[in-house]
Amino acid sequence: MATTTGNLKCKNLHGFLKSLLPATLTKLYSHPATCLAVFRELPLLSRHYIMRLLFVEQPIPQAVISSWVSQNVIKQKFEAVESLCELHIWNEAPTPGGLPGWLLNPTFRKNIKIALVGGGQTWEVCAPLDKDKKTRDIQFLDSYAMDRWECVLHFMVGSQQSHEGISADAVRILLQAGLMRNEETETNPLITTDGFQFLLMDTSTQVWYFMLHYLETVESRGLHLVECLTFLFQLSFLTLGKDYSTEGMTESLLIFLQHLREVGLVYQRKRRSGRFYPTRLAINLASGLKDNSLDVHRPGYILVETNYRVYAYTDSQLQVALLGLFCELIYR
Template sequence: MSESSKSKLSLKLNPSPTLQCKNLHEYLKSRTPQFLETLYNYPTICLAVYRELPELARHFVIRLLFVEQPVPQAVVASWVSQTHAKEQSKACEALSELSVWQEAPIPGGLPGWMLAQSFKKNLKVALLGGGRPWSMSSSLEPDGKARDIAFLDAYALERWECVLHYMVGSAQTEGISADAVRILLHAGLMTRDAEDGSAVITKAGFQFLLLSTAKQVWLFLQHYLHTAEKRSLSAAECLAFLYQLSFSTLGKDYSTEGMSNNMLVFLQHLREFGLVYQRKRKAGRFYPTRLALNITCVSDAAGPGPLLSAGQARGHLVLETNYRVYAYTHSSLQVALLGLFTELLYRFPNLVVGVLTRESVRQALRGGITADQIIHYLEQHSHPQMLKSESGGIRATSVLPPTVVDQIRLWEAERNRFTYTEGVVYNQFLSQADFTALRDYARAAGVLTWQSERTRTALVTRAGHDDVKRFWKRYNKT
């Protein structure tokens, strides 16, 4: 009888991880009910959660806000017509995930809904007034060295770009704190090199650099909150203070009087990251910057942040149909970002010229950046002149040349044209009959991945290998 020689082929596909930037709803959904209960003791958080709820969920909350007893679930369902059943289901799911309401029994055994007591109480405070005043609401004497909005924007940009410069390995890394480095490592945006122990950027870090500023700050702060307990800080108290800042007025100074020692420590960390400006540590006042006010603007539709380098236009990139990219900027950070997916050709004091090539884009793809992220970055930072480009009467969905956009996607598709399956190869059959018998058995069992009659080779899945192996042993004994 013939024998088969089996060689194992293990091919694994390791897709690049996609960096997830959770909004407030997704972030809170991942926390424990006990944490949410603590969080709802702060009116600012209750107001922020209410604003993030779906429209129909907000409608339910308002209707139940002044009801002191459970309302039958059937009654709540009757508030919405059947044509909007899907929206109703999403609203109920959101309220349950965030522990905004809870199931409560009604006399007679009917199920009912009732708002969580702490959420109801503190949302009333936020909407109607009352409660304890915010610690930062104390009145202040006029500041003799008041800072205007332009100064605050420049300060926030300088401090935040210090973090980004560190990530891209730029020489301009003076002033970054050890705490910020620890957060970057904890978030997986950077890792320690095995040889010299230096911090190097990861695939997730490449994706992080192409996010909008608001998303970057919010993602960074999420990981800060995850490690807050190690600094003897309360994550709930820190998050509440962040949302107090988000409701503040840009350009106005606020008092530190009445703030606890922990919050004063947290304030210094925010100062290092550029979310607040404080002239000196013991100053009795601070100014929230635009970074603090924009932590809620993390939706996909959110455009680039308003923080821009001095002298840099809102859009500074021009992309031509010959794949050349012209960047009108003198920011070394913008140049480093451009170098992630282009081949840089020339650099002048206020202009950088690069070209999109197959190899430069594939290098970015290997680093974990997707074609959509490259295209989105180019669209976000397109020069206003790109909006005036002629399209030959064709209605374009993007300001970028469609040929370049299509080519970037095709370069990405090149890497995805193969589907990898882990399996076992059966070959070197001594007769066609032996090959046919094993192939037909594997096909009938639904574990045959590929076969070639000419070379007498069959590939079966890893899960089906043991079954096919037992069949082959039985077949050889007959």
């Protein structure tokens, strides 16, 4: 299911991928990281079918596949088959005897096999690197990621920190996503109703929603959607606190890396540094994990009196700015 807050819908990985053309999906499935990321997001029964068909290179009758599980789970069987069809992981094909059958997408089968049982070329980002003389620990990366992401949120609420660190590119995504709008009488964009709903989401959902709209603009930027998506999936398998080399990256990927850097998904000391650190925001993005340890909604208290006075107890500058959108701040 897609995450929904009011009228704002955030498609999950499955929902996004099924909106892509079959040819685009097949290109994505040419990389083991993509196949594994998709595999772990599938319903349990879909994964069961894939494992049973992993080494089978000819169509299997649909009736035979249906008999592999109890007839009491009709709903689960329908969802499993629908998921595999929507993502073009398998396709209908006649068996040698002429019966309707299912056949795994050969590109997907080849690369999920590599991801699960090994073989083929190394598919992780693991070019050898000398030890970083200015290594960054997990605590630093967590702090950096949220500082960068909060720049986006501060801009949305129009706080004093609103122009510190946010790029023009990120502002364009906010406008394109309908989270902010330009007004002729205003110097800066204003937050929209969808933008208010966006601010109330947990951090991982916010980042995913933002990246979905970014990916919709990838090709208009001259970047390659499949290349960028594949790299995002690779990031979800990397180790937090470890640095990785940019050696061998195309110019398109290096530009994409800078866009990720701007919103806190990766850390680079310098723009042309030969190494980068993935942050928790990137690793959790397509990993299927619901890790809210970096959630910007920090603990605090709000008291509302019958005379409509509001008292807030928080040390978050962002939460104070958010309250300022709904209340007149008299004193702090």
